[in-house]
Amino acid sequence: MSKIFKQVQAHQLSKRYNIAAFPIKIEHFPEAPSRITFDSGVEIESTCLSCVNKYCINYTNEELKSIYFNDFPHDTNNNVCPINAIEWDINSDFPHIKSEICFSCGLCASRCPVGAIYLTKDTAIINTKNIDYIDNTDIKSHKAEIDKFQNATKTGKYLDESDVLFSLIYNKILETNANSQFPNLITRNLLIQLGLSTLIRRKGDVNLRMDGVFNARNNPKIKGVIEIEFGKDVLDSPRNILDNLAVLSSRHNYQYNDLIPLVVSFNLPNIRTEYWRVIKDISNVLNIKIQSFTIGTLMLLLWNQQYIDFSQHNFYVDCDNPSINSTLSNILNRKINLSNFEFSITAPNK
Amino acid sequence: MIRFPNPGSDIDSFIRIFQILHSELNDKSYFTLDDMSEKLTNKNLVSSQGYMGEEALKRSVRKDRSRDPVYNQSKMYAELYRILGWVQSDENKRLNFVFTYLGDHMANAQLDPLSLFKECILGINYPNAIIDVKSDKYLRPFAAILKSMYDLDGYICRDEMIIGPLSIDDLISEEYTSSITKIKNCRPLHKKLMDELTHLSEKLNIQINTLWNYTRFPISVLGYCGWITKERNKSIYTDKKLVFLKLANGGEKIARFINDSIDIRYNKVPKEVDFGCLVRVSFFQMLARGGFEIDSIQNSIEKDLYKLQNHYDESSEYLFSPYQTYKIKTVNEALANYIPKNKYVNTTITNLLEKYGDYSSNGKNTNYFITLNPHESILKIDNSRSEFVKQVLNLHKSYAISNEIINRMYHKYKEANKDVFYNLIAELLTILGYDCSATRYGINYERWDAMISDPSYSIPIEIKSPTEEEYLSVKAIRQALENKIILLSRNLYPTDYKTVSLAIGYNSPNYRSDVSQLIEDIYNAFGINIGVIGFRTLLNIVVKTITEKKSINLEDLRNTRGIINVKDF
Numbered sequence: 046m047s048k049i050f051k052q053v054q055a056h057q058l059s060k061r062y063n064i065a066a067f068p069i070k071i072e073h074f075p076e077a078p079s080r081i082t083f084d085s086g087v088e089i090e091s092t093c094l095s096c097v098n099k100y101c102i103n104y105t106n107e108e109l110k111s112i113y114f115n116d117f118p119h120d121t122n123n124n125v126c127p128i129n130a131i132e133w134d135i136n137s138d139f140p141h142i143k144s145e146i147c148f149s150c151g152l153c154a155s156r157c158p159v160g161a162i163y164l165t166k167d168t169a170i171i172n173t174k175n176i177d178y179i180d181n182t183d184i185k186s187h188k189a190e191i192d193k194f195q196n197a198t199k200t201g202k203y204l205d206e207s208d209v210l211f212s213l214i215y216n217k218i219l220e221t222n223a224n225s226q227f228p229n230l231i232t233r234n235l236l237i238q239l240g241l242s243t244l245i246r247r248k249g250d251v252n253l254r255m256d257g258v259f260n261a262r263n264n265p266k267i268k269g270v271i272e273i274e275f276g277k278d279v280l281d282s283p284r285n286i287l288d289n290l291a292v293l294s295s296r297h298n299y300q301y302n303d304l305i306p307l308v309v310s311f312n313l314p315n316i317r318t319e320y321w322r323v324i325k326d327i328s329n330v331l332n333i334k335i336q337s338f339t340i341g342t343l344m345l346l347l348w349n350q351q352y353i354d355f356s357q358h359n360f361y362v363d364c365d366n367p368s369i370n371s372t373l374s375n376i377l378n379r380k381i382n383l384s385n386f387e388f389s390i391t392a393p394n395k
Numbered sequence: 396m397i398r399f400p401n402p403g404s405d406i407d408s409f410i411r412i413f414q415i416l417h418s419e420l421n422d423k424s425y426f427t428l429d430d431m432s433e434k435l436t437n438k439n440l441v442s443s444q445g446y447m448g449e450e451a452l453k454r455s456v457r458k459d460r461s462r463d464p465v466y467n468q469s470k471m472y473a474e475l476y477r478i479l480g481w482v483q484s485d486e487n488k489r490l491n492f493v494f495t496y497l498g499d500h501m502a503n504a505q506l507d508p509l510s511l512f513k514e515c516i517l518g519i520n521y522p523n524a525i526i527d528v529k530s531d532k533y534l535r536p537f538a539a540i541l542k543s544m545y546d547l548d549g550y551i552c553r554d555e556m557i558i559g560p561l562s563i564d565d566l567i568s569e570e571y572t573s574s575i576t577k578i579k580n581c582r583p584l585h586k587k588l589m590d591e592l593t594h595l596s597e598k599l600n601i602q603i604n605t606l607w608n609y610t611r612f613p614i615s616v617l618g619y620c621g622w623i624t625k626e627r628n629k630s631i632y633t634d635k636k637l638v639f640l641k642l643a644n645g646g647e648k649i650a651r652f653i654n655d656s657i658d659i660r661y662n663k664v665p666k667e668v669d670f671g672c673l674v675r676v677s678f679f680q681m682l683a684r685g686g687f688e689i690d691s692i693q694n695s696i697e698k699d700l701y702k703l704q705n706h707y708d709e710s711s712e713y714l715f716s717p718y719q720t721y722k723i724k725t726v727n728e729a730l731a732n733y734i735p736k737n738k739y740v741n742t743t744i745t746n747l748l749e750k751y752g753d754y755s756s757n758g759k760n761t762n763y764f765i766t767l768n769p770h771e772s773i774l775k776i777d778n779s780r781s782e783f784v785k786q787v788l789n790l791h792k793s794y795a796i797s798n799e800i801i802n803r804m805y806h807k808y809k810e811a812n813k814d815v816f817y818n819l820i821a822e823l824l825t826i827l828g829y830d831c832s833a834t835r836y837g838i839n840y841e842r843w844d845a846m847i848s849d850p851s852y853s854i855p856i857e858i859k860s861p862t863e864e865e866y867l868s869v870k871a872i873r874q875a876l877e878n879k880i881i882l883l884s885r886n887l888y889p890t891d892y893k894t895v896s897l898a899i900g901y902n903s904p905n906y907r908s909d910v911s912q913l914i915e916d917i918y919n920a921f922g923i924n925i926g927v928i929g930f931r932t933l934l935n936i937v938v939k940t941i942t943e944k945k946s947i948n949l950e951d952l953r954n955t956r957g958i959i960n961v962k963d964f
Binding site for chain 1: 405407408411436439440441464499500503504505506507510615618624625682685686687688689732733734735736839840842869872873874876877880881883884885909912913915916917919920921
């Protein structure tokens with residue numbers, strides 16, 4: 046009887062849609078379940094298939110790698126939700142979202158292969174209602190069903206941005222008792238979902254100063270370094286970025302001018318701060334173009350199912366024009382509906 | 396008081412790192428801290444001095460192991476893994492480790508590591524045969540904390556935890572009761588609590604700050620296990636708003652389980668009890684609560700349970716983690732029928748010290764010397780206007796040796812604040828003949844703290860007073876770089892690209908810091924020169940200029956890079 050015992054597997058049953066057709070489209074809607082259109086013309090509400098690979102909960106090891114920075118000592122935390130708001134009880138058929146802490150960032154929703162998670166202004170919701178269209182099946186058929194969705198077009202959006210919505214989300218984040226790695230985790234996960242293989246520094250690693258590195262999954266030329274500051278230390282980010290670039294260039298043989306420097310913050314700094322002028326000074330003297338993001342901006346791109354493509358999009362802003370609205374408008378092909386009155390999401394509010 | 400080391404990383408990483416180490420080292424008959432370090436760096440789980448991968452290890456390995464960062468991280472992990480019962484030390488060699496059968500299961504708890512982790516947290520108990528602790532008090536700390544919270548209406552704060560459940564012998568019921576009474580008596584006056592804390596700190600001869608540090612691990616674990624939430628409360632102590640730990644539903648459930656369970660402690664098992672049965676029942680109950688499927692051995696567990704019923708209530712579960720209480724040899728004997736026989740295969744252990752040798756962090760860094768030359772120096776400042784010159788000349792009347800004056804002046808300013816220190820540095824440089832002034836407070840666009848202005852080669856200066864940082868750190872270097880870029884971009888003072896940007900602090904950088912290397916990195920990447928001067932070096936130059944009529948070549952400063960020292964002729 047000598048052995049290592051195994052943990053009890055969740056008694057969840059694999060599922061598939063009982064529609065004999067191929068899915069061609071998943072359309073997402075704010076505040077409402079998404080809809081799947083099959084090539085037979087049938088259209089149904091998307092429902093959770095209790096994936097064997099828990100896409101909405103964990104990243105795979107492969108997803109937490111970067112081909113350009115394979116030596117980077119990174120945080121291997123594979124949680125999709127940066128505050129652990131999504132969980133799967135061993136006795137439950139479906140995952141569950143803790144709505145009291147979920148703030149609708151959209152990470153779990155964007156990873157659902159069948160679009161079964163939708164967002165409301167308060168929380169993400171896993172749709173488990175449409176069970177008439179679901180059959181239990183073996184794992185092989187379940188995986189084959191999930192594969193069929195790979196080629197389905199994804200349209201629509203998860204949420205419409207507004208001042209009220211960001212006020213709710215940002216205030217909920219501020220009330221969250223998240224640990225100190227939260228800013229790095231949410232940034233990493235949002236960037237991964239936006240098409241960038243991203244690694245972040247391990248919590249407590251005092252020997253490495255840079256917060257993260259990334260490379261574009263689809264364009265081998267695009268790679269960069271990230272500074273993440275959610276507090277007032279964002280004012281130090283430009284000089285921290287220079288430190289990172291110097292270290293990567295001098296010690297690790299990366300060409301600093303091949304690296305895209307990103308600063309990710311909670312709010313954009315006040316326009317009167319020196320941040321914006323220093324960004325311009327660095328551009329003037331070293332021709333390094335530091336790109337500024339907020340997590341709100343990253344969420345906004347995710348809700349609209351966009352990818353960040355640095356070969357086409359430029360998020361460089363400085364004291365002459367500290368707003369990233371025009372870049373966002375170009376990407377989304379529409380006006381951005383934010384006044385930035387309460388939080389500086391896409392432009393400084395003061 | 397029970398002291399926990401701080402893992403220095405979040406608990407998710409801490410568990411994952413264990414699982415990785417287990418998969419890498421499990422085939423060895425034992426492993427050392429060096430083996431752990433090698434695997435941690437190979438798997439990119441640690442860094443050293445800003446380097447990654449093998450280079451990190453190479454840079455970390457030093458003959459003086461107390462200063463070796465990767466080795467120290469491994470040591471800290473090993474210590475906590477021992478406390479949790481996942482590894483144990485070799486009987487004869489404390490720094491040779493083996494994975495326990497419990498550790499094997501923790502490594503295999505990929506689906507739900509938290510459940511078994513919680514069991515191991517509850518399993519921590521003192522004294523035991525594994526960890527040496529000075530105190531002979533019996534304590535199962537996490538059980539005592541949760542039970543105390545339950546008896547304190549669901550709330551406890553950090554300082555209450557220190558004076559209460561972390562400082563008692565929980566097998567003596569009077570101690571437990573008086574700890575609860577003590578906390579209740581403190582409430583609602585925070586001052587009373589502080590008095591108790593101060594009293595304990597004096598009794599143990601440990602600073603309060605250190606006592607607070609010991610609670611970091613328990614507090615983060617309680618939150619990670621979902622047993623508590625944090626709440627800012629102003630009603631429990633009416634004179635102070637404090638962050639309290641509030642018992643969550645999960646914690647309340649555990650507190651009830653603790654009350655109902657049979658708590659087995661080291662050397663407290665009656666002789667008549669079949670120790671093997673006790674180990675097997677407790678270990679497998681622990682695994683079952685940790686989410687493991689043990690149905691296949693249920694019959695034999697039932698038999699063992701039956702043998703224990705003469706001494707213990709058969710309806711209760713056992714709270715006893717054998718590998719956290721007794722030596723591996725003793726526990727393995729009881730579990731011999733279950734532990735896989737081919738677990739250990741001998742392999743050679745590499746000694747990393749031999750592989751990499753000693754590493755000097757300053758090996759290839761630039762240090763620049765400024766030369767003090769004998770010279771009929773004429774002070775460039777009117778003596779009557781410089782307080783500093785007056786002070787030095789006064790001291791010179793009593794002390795002929797310049798070093799004595801330098802020492803006195805150095806100590807005089809050891810607590811100088813920004814205002815005093817920035818102006819002092821500007822004054823010292825002015826004495827040397829530079830046109831230097833400190834930046835007035837509130838001028839945001841002048842980011843530097845002082846400026847040596849020159850018709851062609853102005854030098855921005857970043858200053859750190861001793862109250863800001865005792866030793867210059869990389870922060871100052873980053874700021875010196877930014878100062879240079881701003882100056883070049885905004886043209887507020889004339890300069891050129893090559894002229895140095897200075898950072899001046901009370902002490903030159905700590906030997907472990909990355910300052911010298913960063914200065915080289917900045918030069919290699921951007922071609923910008925950053926120079927660093929410690930206050931003592933600057934005093935050396937200035938005092939000798941005043942008392943020994945020596946002087947420096949003013950041009951020398953602008954061509955420096957790295958840590959600037961002084962050669963005295």
